[in-house]
Amino acid sequence: MAHDKSVTLDMDGKPFNRTAMVAVLLIGTFAGVLMQTSLGTAIPTLMNDFDISFATAQQATTWFLLANGVMMPVSAFLSTRIKSRTLYIIAYALLTAGMALTAFTPADSNMWWMFLAGRIVTAIAVGVTMPLMQVVMLNIYPVEERGAAMGINGIVIGLAPAIGPSLSGWILEKDHTLLGLTISSSWRTIFILPLIVIAIAFILSFFYVKNVLPTKKIKLDVVSFVLSILGFGIFLLGFTNVATAGWGDFSSVILPIIAGLLLIILFIWRQVKMDVPFMDVRVFKNKQFSLTTLGVMLAMMAMMGVQMMLPTYLQNVHGMSTLNSGLVLLPGALMMGLLAPLTGRMYDQIGAKRLAIVGFIILALGTLPFMFITTTTSGAFITALYALRMFGVAMVMMPLTTMSMSVLPANEAPHATASNNTARQVASSVVVALLTSVTQNIINNNEPGKALQTANPLQYGSDMLDASMKGFRVSFAIGFGFAILGIIVALFVRGGRVVPEGMTKHVSSDEKED
Incomplete structure (x- = not known):
């Protein structure tokens, strides 16, 4: 698409309001991506209302990430085959339906499946809108503004997941009055507020979202589609089951992971052999794309790993309310945005x-001190450390994401975006399941015997707290390991700003061609 700094044209050559379109995409996708982490501070509340265990409640996040990750490979085909305006309208309709289904699920353990179904439908929609927005931003802004455009995109990718726990904590603390309206402290409000935003974005999308991406009538390769859904789905399902079944369960953990990996390998082999692949994994042949994508994965794993554990630590160990545990994380979230x-x-x-x-x-x-936190570590210290961590994540995420798109020709953007987002979401799903299981297993292995609860309740409580702290510290140590690996990967990334092939380059002298 040709770019004119004064006029932006759609695929039909008609001018459109780029600012209005970007605003609709941002607010709609932000409300959807917010759902990734919005339940972090609500886990104890869900456990109580639905009468379920910690591991079961955590499925609300892991299943979301699972469905989200499964949709990423499909996004390349959808954005190439379906006009961008139509695709956004469909996605926003799904978002509305998914959030409504979750928000109005009866609080009964027998209805937990309905809650998860709503989360899955929402995740499917977010799995379309998030990578699609990246491709759209790359197409409607000129190359010299690409970093700034992706920075705007980063408000959604970075701020929404980061602010989720804080917003939920504020909602769950007590009823609030905002602009004359009473906001209920129910966990349902966590979904109802974004639902209102999504509904508004859905209506506005009919007027302001335009067709800005080239499309072509390509045939859906059903085999690739099935391999993609089953491969990534079964693989992530294995990790999802770890929290409840443990690593020793062959049928629900080991077998799905192995079977999923085999299907993913078969999927990749088929894509390499096809003239018109469903998702062109050959983008990973570019060393810089692979390095930057790996860097983004490590940053996401380091961020999500600590972020998902902290609210539970603050509430269960420090006895903080949902509001206060959310406020502890708020400065870091704002830092990211x-x-x-x-x-x-x-x-x-x-x-x-x-x-x-x-x-x-x-x-x-910022992660290292978390490995040594105690039951008496102050909330202010945790706030400062968390803000420092998010400062680091912000410096990593958008530059590496932008570069991963820029080292490839513009016509490969849909496949590059799908591959990058798939890798990131798989990493998020795996790390949440992994750390949840690690924490739970360490707690189980170190918890005192039930007899002590009757004989010496105070000692039992103290020993349980020690067991919980051991689990949290190991999880934080894993997050620190991801950050160290990220430093190593970043050393091999090409220096200077990179622009797509065929365009004039203005880069630093230390840039080397791949």
Whole structure:
């Protein structure tokens, strides 16, 4: 698409309001992506209302990430085959239906399946809107503004998951009055508020979202579609089952993981052999794309790993309310949102390498103290550390994501975006399931015997707290390991700003061709 700084044209050559379109995409996708982590502080509430265990309640997040990850490979085909305006309208309709289904699920353990069904439908829609927005932003902004555009995109990818626990904590604390309206403290409100936003975005999409991506009539390769859904779905299902079944369960954990991996390998082999692949995995042949995607995965795993554990630690160990545990994380969330556009602009000036190295170092330094936290570690100290971690994540995520799109030709953007997002979502799903299971297993292995609960209740409570702390510390140590690996990966990323093939390059002298 040709770019004119004064006029932006759609695929029919008609001018459209780019600012209005971006605003609709941002608010709609933000409300959807918010659902990734919005239940972090609500887990204890869900456990109580539905009368379910911690591991079962955590499925509300792991199943969301699972369905979200499964949809990412499909997004490349959908964005190539279906007009962008139509695709957004369908996705927003699904988002509305999914959130409504979850919000109005009866609070009964026998109806937990309905809650999860709503989460899955919502995740499917987000799995379309999130990568689609990246491709759209790359197409409607000129190359010299690409970093800034992806920085705007980073408000959704970075801020929404980061602010989810804080927003939920505020909602769950007590009833609030906002603009004359009473906001209920029920967990249902966590879904109803974004549902209202999505409904508004759905209506506005008919007027402001335009067709801005080239499409072509390609035939759906049913075999690839089935292999993609089954492969990623079964693989992630195995990790989802770890929290409840443990690593020793062959039928529900080991077998699905192995079977899923085999199907994914078969899927990749088929894509390489096809002239017109369902998802062109050959983008990973580009070393810089693979490195930057790996860096994004590690940053996401380091962020999600600690982020999903902290609310439970603050509530169960410190006895904090949902509001206070959310407020502890709020400065870090705001840090992420403020820095995403800034780091995008910095990428336009100096590229991703230096930003990623510094970002991962900051992330590691902010994570290290979490490995030594105690039951008396102050909330203010945790707030400062968490904000420092999110500062590091912000310096890593958008520059590496922008570079991963820029090292490839523009016509490969849908497949590059699908591959990058698939990798990121698989990483998120795996790390949440992994750390949940690790924490739970360590607690189970170190908890005192039930007899002590009757004989010496105080000692039993103290020993249970010690068991919980051991689980949390190991989880935080794993998050620190991801940050260290990120530093190593960033060292091999190309220096300077990179622009797509066929365009004039303005890069630093240390850039080397791949």
